[in-house]
Amino acid sequence: xxxxxxxxxxxxxxxxxxxxxxxxxxxxxxxxxxxxxxxxxxxxxxxxxxxxxxxxxxxxxxxxxxxxxxxxxxxxxxxxxxxxxxxxxxxxxxxxxxxxxx
Amino acid sequence: xxxxxxxxxxxxxxxxxxxxxxxxxxxxxxxxxxxxxxxxxxxxxxxxxxxxxxxxxxxxxxxxxxxxxxxxxxxxxxxxxxxxxxxxxxxxxxxxxxxxxxxxxxxxxxxxxxxxxxxxxxxxxxxxxxxxxxxxxxxxxxxxxxxxxxxxxxxxxxxxxxxxxxxxxxxxxxxxxxxxxxxxxxxxxxxxxxxxxxxxxxxxxxxxxxxxxxxxxxxxxxxxxxxxxxxxxxxxxxxxxxxxxxxxxxxxxxxxxxxxxxxxxxxxxxxxxxxxxxxxxxxxxxxxxxxxxxxxxxxxxxxxxxxxxxxxxxxxxxxxxxxxxxxxxxxxxxxxxxxxxxxxxxxxxxxxxxxxxxxxxxxxxxxxxxxxxxxxxxxxxxxxxxxxxxxxxxxxxxxxxxxxxxxxxxxxxxxxxxxxxxxxxxxxxxxxxxxxxxxxxxxxxxxxxxxxxxxxxxxxxxxxxxxxxxxxxxxxxxxxxxxxxxxxxxxxxxxxxxxxxxxxxxxxxxxxxxxxxxxxxxxxxxxxxxxxxxxxxxxxxxxxxxxxxxxxxxxxxx
Numbered sequence: 048x049x050x051x052x053x054x055x056x057x058x059x060x061x062x063x064x065x066x067x068x069x070x071x072x073x074x075x076x077x078x079x080x081x082x083x084x085x086x087x088x089x090x091x092x093x094x095x096x097x098x099x100x101x102x103x104x105x106x107x108x109x110x111x112x113x114x115x116x117x118x119x120x121x122x123x124x125x126x127x128x129x130x131x132x133x134x135x136x137x138x139x140x141x142x143x144x145x146x147x148x149x
Numbered sequence: 150x151x152x153x154x155x156x157x158x159x160x161x162x163x164x165x166x167x168x169x170x171x172x173x174x175x176x177x178x179x180x181x182x183x184x185x186x187x188x189x190x191x192x193x194x195x196x197x198x199x200x201x202x203x204x205x206x207x208x209x210x211x212x213x214x215x216x217x218x219x220x221x222x223x224x225x226x227x228x229x230x231x232x233x234x235x236x237x238x239x240x241x242x243x244x245x246x247x248x249x250x251x252x253x254x255x256x257x258x259x260x261x262x263x264x265x266x267x268x269x270x271x272x273x274x275x276x277x278x279x280x281x282x283x284x285x286x287x288x289x290x291x292x293x294x295x296x297x298x299x300x301x302x303x304x305x306x307x308x309x310x311x312x313x314x315x316x317x318x319x320x321x322x323x324x325x326x327x328x329x330x331x332x333x334x335x336x337x338x339x340x341x342x343x344x345x346x347x348x349x350x351x352x353x354x355x356x357x358x359x360x361x362x363x364x365x366x367x368x369x370x371x372x373x374x375x376x377x378x379x380x381x382x383x384x385x386x387x388x389x390x391x392x393x394x395x396x397x398x399x400x401x402x403x404x405x406x407x408x409x410x411x412x413x414x415x416x417x418x419x420x421x422x423x424x425x426x427x428x429x430x431x432x433x434x435x436x437x438x439x440x441x442x443x444x445x446x447x448x449x450x451x452x453x454x455x456x457x458x459x460x461x462x463x464x465x466x467x468x469x470x471x472x473x474x475x476x477x478x479x480x481x482x483x484x485x486x487x488x489x490x491x492x493x494x495x496x497x498x499x500x501x502x503x504x505x506x507x508x509x510x511x512x513x514x515x516x517x518x519x520x521x522x523x524x525x526x527x528x529x530x531x532x533x534x535x536x537x538x539x540x541x542x543x544x545x546x547x548x549x550x551x552x553x554x555x556x557x558x559x560x561x562x563x564x565x566x567x568x569x570x571x572x573x574x575x576x577x578x579x580x581x582x583x584x585x586x587x588x589x590x591x592x593x594x595x596x597x598x599x600x601x602x603x604x605x606x607x608x609x610x611x612x613x614x615x616x617x618x619x620x621x622x623x624x625x626x627x628x629x630x631x632x633x634x635x636x637x638x639x640x641x642x643x644x645x646x647x648x649x650x651x652x653x654x655x656x657x658x659x660x661x662x663x664x665x666x667x668x669x670x671x672x673x674x675x676x677x678x679x680x681x682x683x684x685x686x687x688x689x690x691x692x693x694x695x696x697x698x699x700x701x702x703x704x705x706x707x
Contacts, residue, residue, distance in 0.1 A: 062175075062176070063246055063247050065200040065244075065245075066200055104176070104178050108182070124626075125626055126623075126626070127198075130198060130565055136576070136577050137576045
């Protein structure tokens with residue numbers, strides 16, 4: 048029995064910078080998950096993942112991540128994806144400026 | 150310290166040039182990611198959650214001040230101004246950009262360092278006792294043998310595609326500070342009945358998904374037979390080790406499934422063949438390596454200034470009592486610089502701190518530093534008269550925390566703050582435990598206690614051998630922390646036992662607090678450590694402290 052499809056976003060890491068990126072509705076990449084395309088249809092999501100995978104010159108390791116729709120757009124549902132959005136918890140407000148990567 | 154030969158230099162430079170070309174071809178599209186990934190991993194470059202990560206080998210944890218300064222320079226120029234020292238005595242940079250990595254590797258080559266074989270199914274950086282060459286209890290400095298192993302294992306053509314990664318640790322002391330029983334091969338220097346020194350060879354130890362204590366495969370190996378014997382073990386594993394299942398591919402499973410006797414027989418047969426093939430070149434190489442690890446030229450000076458400061462300054466006294474240990478030379482001490490300031494990330498040092506540690510080593514530690522597997526930095530050869538000046542400078546550099554071996558000296562893997570494999574965060578748990586016990590002002594009263602935290606089952610944080618181990622897992626989409634008790638990574642090795650159900654991220658620190666307060670009530674006196682009390686009493690009273698509600702439930706049921 049196939050599982051019920053849950054909404055997704057396409058995410059990956061930027062080839063040069065390595066940071067977390069999400070795919071927008073026009074097929075570009077953003078560092079703001081809220082601007083990502085919110086994918087509610089399984090076939091469409093697979094097609095968008097294929098499109099992402101066809102861009103090896105820009106990105107690494109594309110996959111579909113679970114998402115929910117928030118006030119400003121898609122938001123992560125799992126804590127791993129939350130950390131990919133927020134950055135490491137140890138230096139978020141420190142002089143190392145690790146949070147500035149997003 | 151060992152100096153690169155022309156061969157070493159050429160080899161490392163060639164690898165940098167090759168990798169520069171590989172990065173260029175990845176970016177211009179001539180290489181796919183699938184083609185590029187094994188190439189970048191061969192050079193220590195991972196892709197983690199938020200960025201690439203470059204893992205740099207620190208051979209057997211030994212650094213010169215020049216090398217430490219270069220690590221600082223790399224952190225400042227190409228990363229975010231800090232580096233993370235790891236449980237394998239390496240350093241990791243968390244924020245390199247792909248384009249910059251060839252320049253970073255070139256900068257490493259300038260100081261005889263590299264990132265080769267810090268990933269992949271190869272023999273990894275050999276680790277050792279961080280007090281090697283200085284420890285009072287040492288039979289012999291193990292580092293010449295570690296360097297011999299490094300040269301033998303680097304780019305060894307037979308061992309580039311092992312069933313799984315392979316880790317070797319070596320110690321020259323009976324007191325094991327290198328966790329040799331949790332390595333694929335552990336080497337412990339020993340004496341035979343004739344008084345000759347050699348190695349006890351331990352095989353098949355490991356942590357991870359299936360923790361196992363290493364088993365003695367050879368009680369006494371003459372030193373001259375070291376490389377042929379190692380080669381026999383690794384070649385037996387290379388043929389016998391499972392390649393069908395990643396989780397059963399480490400040598401600990403090979404030993405477990407085939408039995409120690411079978412492995413020993415195969416190794417001894419292979420050893421006979423291998424030894425005959427060694428023409429003596431290994432002993433010539435060892436003879437060339439040994440002079441690179443001389444005893445320091447000790448200074449002769451009075452230690453009165455130390456005694457005066459020790460008697461007068463309680464802060465200095467606390468640091469000396471906690472962070473220094475006896476040296477082979479009675480006028481000297483081994484000083485550990487804690488990278489575990491309360492509330493800070495275990496193992497992290499800023500570029501400025503790295504420079505200061507390098508300057509201190511140059512001025513006061515015969516130009517040497519060590520990285521410990523417990524994620525601290527060691528000044529191995531310090532004349533006692535210099536300790537007050539060192540301490541004053543450490544205070545100024547925010548590096549003078551007097552907590553080595555105490556509750557806040559926590560090993561923690563990078564966890565889900567950085568690592569793509571992690572199932573939960575480790576660093577914030579370590580930060581909160583350290584902060585809490587600093588608030589309670591109980592740290593020194595609690596005494597010797599090792600807490601070790603891993604953010605996934607792979608156990609980079611060595612939780613199985615923590616007196617208190619914490620394992621972070623993903624339970625139905627929520628971080629959950631399991632506690633193990635009674636682990637021990639030393640010569641009295643033990644794998645910790647799971648205490649019971651896990652705790653949420655808000656429950657874990659109060660649980661640890663209950664556990665440790667219970668220990669304070671349970672111990673016979675202040676000399677009985679947590680581990681000793683656990684061994685005397687068993688797990689039950691500690692479980693009762695962790696799960697008070699379950700205890701009540703049992704009483705009601707009865």
